[in-house]
Amino acid sequence: MTSDNELKYWMGFDLGGTKMLAQIYDDNWEVLAKEKKRTKPGTSAKQGVDRIIDTIQDALKKADLTPKQLKGIGIGCPGPIDMEKGILLDLPNLGWEEVRLQEQVSKELGCPVAILNDVDAGTYAEYRVGAAKGTRTAIAVFAGTGIGGGCIYRGEILRGSRISAFEIGHIQVMSNGPRCGCGQRGCLESVASRLAIAAQAARTAYRGDAPNLLDNSGVDLSKIRSGALSSSIQKGDQAVEDIISEAARYIGIAVASSVNLIGPEMVVLGGGLVEAMPELFVPQVKRSANKRVMPAYRDSFEVVAAKLEDDAGVLGAALWAEHQLSPTKED
Amino acid sequence: MTSDNELKYWMGFDLGGTKMLAQIYDDNWEVLAKEKKRTKPGTSAKQGVDRIIDTIQDALKKADLTPKQLKGIGIGCPGPIDMEKGILLDLPNLGWEEVRLQEQVSKELGCPVAILNDVDAGTYAEYRVGAAKGTRTAIAVFAGTGIGGGCIYRGEILRGSRISAFEIGHIQVMSNGPRCGCGQRGCLESVASRLAIAAQAARTAYRGDAPNLLDNSGVDLSKIRSGALSSSIQKGDQAVEDIISEAARYIGIAVASSVNLIGPEMVVLGGGLVEAMPELFVPQVKRSANKRVMPAYRDSFEVVAAKLEDDAGVLGAALWAEHQLSPTKED
Known part of the structure; x- marks a missing residue:
């Protein structure tokens, strides 16, 4: 038994062109806490990543958790993604390019991160718990x-x-x-x-x-x-x-x-x-x-x-993180 | 060490609307023997399967091999295939439907068989040893x-x-x-x-x-x-x-x-x-x-x-059989 077995929480994050949303899920995929911020236009990718991390931290505070208590974070982003390397390639509306989002968020918070396209995240949620289950x-x-x-x-x-x-x-x-x-x-x-x-x-x-x-x-x-x-x-x-x-x-x-x-x-x-x-x-x-x-x-x-509505993207990101990052996958 | 390790030969089979072709390959994918027959129109699926088996047997005879000395046979067929179950669903030119080709050939010859679509076979050959290698x-x-x-x-x-x-x-x-x-x-x-x-x-x-x-x-x-x-x-x-x-x-x-x-x-x-x-x-x-x-x-x-020509289909079927049926895959 490792301490991993005591961790129960996953976070889904939806990076939108106008807002960002973090939700913490328990192991029944019920929402424990959430935090929403406006995505500020005209900021650098560095400032954007900082704001993503702030949003995550604020959601954790609301749930009285530390990042180490998360099993992982899934981040859904618009635009093309390099899923293997966790790179957000291009976010034209915000002018961000080649952002190593997975590495940066994971390093800053000390927990595993998976990134994916936001539409893929919505699709994955429908597949796991929605209309395509x-x-x-x-x-x-x-x-x-x-x-x-x-x-x-x-x-x-x-x-x-x-x-x-x-x-x-x-x-x-x-x-x-x-x-x-x-x-x-x-x-x-x-x-x-x-x-x-x-x-x-x-x-x-x-x-x-x-x-x-x-x-x-x-x-x-x-x-x-x-x-x-x-x-x-x-x-x-x-x-x-x-x-x-x-x-x-x-x-x-x-x-x-x-x-x-x-x-x-x-x-x-x-x-x-x-x-x-x-x-x-x-x-x-x-x-x-x-x-x-x-x-x-x-x-x-x-x-x-589709069965899921607005939350499909953020839930799908969390479900994908679980699929990609679960310790049992490596056992 | 099992006796499987002594087997070196794969067979590729191309079931065409006008001809059928069997080729035996050694472990360097060189052709050891081949047999070609006309695909007789107007025959039943049962007669067709018998003719496929005859063609395979004749190719084996030319190479002085028994079916038990084959690691496996890959059969490429036109039309839609159920790859999981090894069923040839529909061969409109010949009027065959729902032929359990994998089971029938495998049972008759006592060696493993994989079936696939003939165009998929040609594509797989290009991927393994041709233009998309x-x-x-x-x-x-x-x-x-x-x-x-x-x-x-x-x-x-x-x-x-x-x-x-x-x-x-x-x-x-x-x-x-x-x-x-x-x-x-x-x-x-x-x-x-x-x-x-x-x-x-x-x-x-x-x-x-x-x-x-x-x-x-x-x-x-x-x-x-x-x-x-x-x-x-x-x-x-x-x-x-x-x-x-x-x-x-x-x-x-x-x-x-x-x-x-x-x-x-x-x-x-x-x-x-x-x-x-x-x-x-x-x-x-x-x-x-x-x-x-x-x-x-x-x-x-x-x-x-494409790099491979006419033999791409029959070679691809053999390569796919190797990929699907190799004992090492199960180890």
Whole structure:
């Protein structure tokens, strides 16, 4: 028996572009304490890492714990990650590059750290305790302002040879489609993200074909959030429903490509758009994907809505830390 | 020391739609003996399995070996495979379904058997001893009459949750594109296979824009093979070169989607089309894929021509048998 056996706590950390969140979990994955801070824009990576460590320390204080009492910390970060080396490669919104986050946090606090992409973290949480629990290979598509994706392949997060992978939002689904933020044309994100849908819905509203949306949100893209789209459909804006249906069809095409390549058992749909209108997205994505896959894959996968909500990322980071860092793994 | 240590021989078997080939390898992967038979159409699965066993027995006779002297047999088969259970799920050209090939061959001959998809076998050979040697994650695209693909993920053949995977020929690269044999529209195979290219080249020749092709092959698709396309370009048919270039661009789009999803280090291009014109395909696929991937993946992968030729499938099946069945794996 080592003293490791007395440690019961894991920490999940979600580094977002606007906020950072630390949560301490007991061995039943119940939250013991949490701490949230704003991610300050315009700071250096060094200042950012210090602020991450402060947030972790403050959460520990609330739970009356020291870092040595944590079995490990999982940190989910936006952007590409080198999972082997624990390096955050690029955080364009904050201007951070090549941050050796795992090493720095681990050294400062004296406990093991694992880092991963934040969408992978959300996907892993759905796999371990959410909608994909009990499967071995599952993919997740999170459709919000952008579109992110993750894949669990035979119980592990699928990872590229150098960086985190499964960027389903950037596979092409429309030849010569609209420009995407990544510089390409016709990426899934460019036709089916909240922003892409809002742009089409605003145009439709401006022309007078979506009166409820026009009344409630006008044609300002920043106001056409997922909830506004959903309520305009409920009030009878058929044109908006058609736009959502078309977006779901495109998600289905990208899902079909992923199924043809990777053959998952389960496809989890999440993100703000899907949370606001699961009854529109889930059946349409399923129909479209199932129609588009090779015959051998037809009905080989389920399509379901995500079960976990906002905390999926921070919980997934903690669960991944447990998976990666558990002493029993090394025994 | 068990008697296993005295066994040195592996057998690779390639079950094709028109021929079956068995090759016995020594521990340097040199061919010791081989046997080829025609795959008889219109026979039952039972007769087919008997013929496979006959072919194996005949190859063994040539090498003066008994089945017990084989460490194992790897059998590559077209169509979807259940790799865990060793079941050939569907062989449409021959009308075979749900054949428990691994169990039947293993029981009959009394030696271990592994079965896998034939394109996966070719990919695995390129990974072990060919163009992708030394990598950990690599994909291969084989463009011939159809388009097949395989993926090695962290040293193992990527497999779907129920069946073999990486059907890159059937991911959509053109919205509302031509009809594909799988029933969909705009699959990579429908725009970039030898058959798709030949159909476009024939049309061009018929219109008088590819005089060399017209002289040599006419407009009969069965005569417009990869070699005919290549020689018409060499003789100056610019229109045919443009068609090839467009096909390579589409392969690049499908490769880009695969890179965005899986992040391989290496992309191997093979098959009759690429073998006939590597200097046209390799740089154009590389350019197109590299342009289309997310910025984080740019220049993260190489694109190269396959090194192994016709024997890649049978050799890959033997190498996979070694990987799956080696006694040292269980130690």
